[in-house]
Amino acid sequence: MANTAELTHAELDNIIDPPALVQGKDDLASITDTVCNVAENKPPRAWYIAFLISLGVLGMLGASIVYLVITGVGVWGNNQPVAWGWPIVNFVFWVGIGHAGTLISAVLYLFRQGWRTGINRFAEAMTIFAVICAGMFPAIHVGRIWVIYWVFPIPNQMALWPNFRSPLLWDVFAVSTYFSVSLLFWYMGMVPDLASLRDRAKKKMSRLLYGIFALGWTGANRQWHRYERVYLLLAALATPLVLSVHSVVSFDFATSQLPGWHTTILPPYFVAGAIFSGFAMVVTLAVPARALFGLRNLITMRHLELMNKVILATGLMVGYAYAMEFFISWYSGNKYEGFAFVNRAFGSYAWAYWIMVSCNVLVPQIFWFKRFRRSIPVMFVISIFVNIGMWFERFVIVVTSLNRDFLPSSWHYFSPTYVDFATLIGSFGLFLTLFLLFCRFLPQVAIAEVKLQTPHAHAHHGDDH
Amino acid sequence: MSNNSSAELHGIIAEYHTVEEILAAAETVREAGYTRWDCHTPMPVHGLDRAMGVRETRLPWVVLIAGLTGGGLGVLMQWWMNAIDYNYRISGKPDWSLPANIPVAFETTVLFAAFAAFFAMWIANGLPRWFNPLSRNARFARATDDRFFVAIQASDPMFDQDATAAMLSSSGAHAVETVEEPDETSRPPAVFRGAVWSLVSLAMLPLFLVAMARYNTSDKPRVHLVPDMDFAKRIKAQAVSDLFADGRGTRPPVAGTFALEDMEAVGADxxxxxxxxxxxxxxxxxxxxxxxxxxxxxxxxxxxxxxxxxxxxxxxxxxxxxxxxxxxxxxxxxxxxxxxxxxxxxxxxxxxxxxxxxxxxxxxxxxxxxxxxxxxxxxxxxxxxxxxxxxxxxxxxxxxx
Incomplete structure (x- = not known):
């Protein structure tokens, strides 16, 4: 701060002593009540409506996958030279969405950012469901899904092993490791909260089910001791893992010899984009959920504003990457590289490129203003814009680099079919169905971790420290 | 303090309301020399490890060893599969070059380390546990909500029902109660056990079938779950084919075709x-x-x-x-x-x-x-x-x- 005299008292207070992470009644029992009531009470009517719609859209996904499997990948718009098409666009989109969950839960944990506790459970659930959506796309894209086990190193009837030099195989390992580790991390964090639900359960069935998944947790300190140590270790393992996953996804492109893909900036650029899109998705989900389930005191305006700041920062990073790609393609003096980028911005898909730039670089700049960072409608709309922009980013990378390849005679304008649309929209149905089930039956906020952020968790909290 | 001596005693629990109280109580119990006891809190309470004298866990070493094992196995697997058992000869690249194998080795390192951390933690904690005698106490349910408990087991060598209870009362406890050992309810219900065992057996069935098929010979044609191109619609000479509108498998020559011997007959030069x-x-x-x-x-x-x-x-x-x-x-x-x-x-x-x-x-x-x-x-x-x-x-x- 250059000049503190310009700051108002309120602003100064905010910097020295930011608002508490738990607003309203912050005693331990109220926190348990707020979170557990969501799972114990009947959900609001909006939940039923949303669930029915999601279930319908999920049905559409199922139908389009069945149609795809019994007919073949020809039902999609994929064709030479754009053989990757929407399935890979959707794969990268969804796997990127997932990364904010790990970032919030693991990276911010390592950096001791207390504000993560309000949203980490939420974001981790988002990770799990987004990775499920992501993993589905390469699986159905292989065409003959019944031999998908060929990608795993298990003995098969042809005495063949997978080719470990292929980045596509690295993807198999990276994404499946990411999914398993995220699932462990998510579940482990949830066990103490499931125990809370178990101990409050009135009905025998919910007591039994929560009891099974709570594994007999009683909050013994000798158990907390090992639990916390392992939680820290998992966070430390998940942090390089999340970076490796999106780097490996970018290797699918970067290690190929195609202008527009063959660049070393791709791994960091992909990771920044993943965090960007993931945080936007957390905001998109958190804004309605905190209103719907009465979690405003746990997912506070401070949480949302901090996430908007991350969106602004990572948005600038992807903007930098877009600019740097152009600079490098000019600086390299490689005319094919140059053509690929001029074609991106001014070729047949210029419309997609400029949607991407507007949504990802221009629109988030509004978050420089505190008023908009703290406005619920503004942040909701912007988070949707970022989601759209990041989908288009992957579309631009995949399609514009392929559609005008080395041989002008095979240039081809890629157009999706209605099955492409049904599959993409349907994947949102899968995601939202899982997410709504999570909101309904599981603790949406990490109860024990939020309690740790209150003054009640620390000795001598009356002292001025 | 309730005193029901009909059942065997499991231990004594004492309830506290704040972090300060539980920290003070933990120091009291530790200084009294108890060893088989624990504090139950709704969230991790920092400082409690020191107050209780809990030694640092050795789990990080387990994780380190598992991670190294995972990385080593990852490299070994790739070396065996691609450099020894099935070579991919692509563009004159060497059969074995480590840089291309780092991403997968990294992932297996993380995978092994994370699984080891997760499972070793539960095993070390003695979980999952179907039944905990402490759960029989109605007060104790708030251990996962907003209350703090000290639980001393009857099996502790220092344990003496009256002396221990008195010590806990004097440590500032709001309530001190005894907990009995469980009876037969400590076992999962038979239905539940039956369901688990049937699921496990059913899960083994596909593996069993695969193993049976692997080690038996058969003179029957294989099962074509997915026909792929096993049954292509090929054309046999002189046979009927539904591929063409006229139903003829053998196609007539295109219009204007003639045999060379007939060249002059058809007026060709x-x-x-x-x-x-x-x-x-x-x-x-x-x-x-x-x-x-x-x-x-x-x-x-x-x-x-x-x-x-x-x-x-x-x-x-x-x-x-x-x-x-x-x-x-x-x-x-x-x-x-x-x-x-x-x-x-x-x-x-x-x-x-x-x-x-x-x-x-x-x-x-x-x-x-x-x-x-x-x-x-x-x-x-x-x-x-x-x-x-x-x-x-x-x-x-x-x-x-």
């Missing part, structure tokens, strides 16, 4: 189609000679002939030059089209050579149409003329550089 009339080769062109035909011939010559015979027809094409280097002993050089015997050949014979081949040269009848073969013959004639030209042949007005 043998000179045009074979380059021969009777037994002798024709010398004239059986089609109209035009500049377009000449240009067509030049283009086709460039495509089909020049790779061996050379653009100038002297037999120094790229293929010929390369083959002469690679296998000088066996290579029969292509004919120089400007030698006198070739110049003297009848046009019909050149046509015949293109159609049916000569010596090393294969026939091109399947690749070049009749008219294009004549066009090539025409261009060859022009080429021969141009290579044997003198200054007088240059037309007026053409400027020689």
């Amino acid at each position: 043998p000179a045009y189609y074979t380059g021969k009339l009777g037994d002798s080769f024709v010398t004239d062109f059986p089609l109209e000679v035009t500049p377009e035909l000449m240009q067509r011939g030049q283009e086709r010559f460039g495509i089909y002939c020049a790779v061996c015979h050379g653009d100038d027809g002297r037999g120094k094409g790229m293929v010929a030059q390369r083959a002469a280097v690679l296998s000088p002993a066996t290579w029969v050089a292509p004919t120089d089209l400007h030698t006198q015997p070739v110049v003297d050949l009848a046009s019909g014979q050149l046509f015949d050579s293109i159609s049916n081949g000569v010596r090393n040269m294969p026939g091109y009848s399947s690749q070049i149409s009749y008219q294009d073969r004549w066009a090539i013959v025409l261009y060859t004639r022009a080429l021969q003329r141009s290579q044997a030209a003198s200054a007088q042949d240059i037309p007026e007005g053409v400027n020689l550089r």
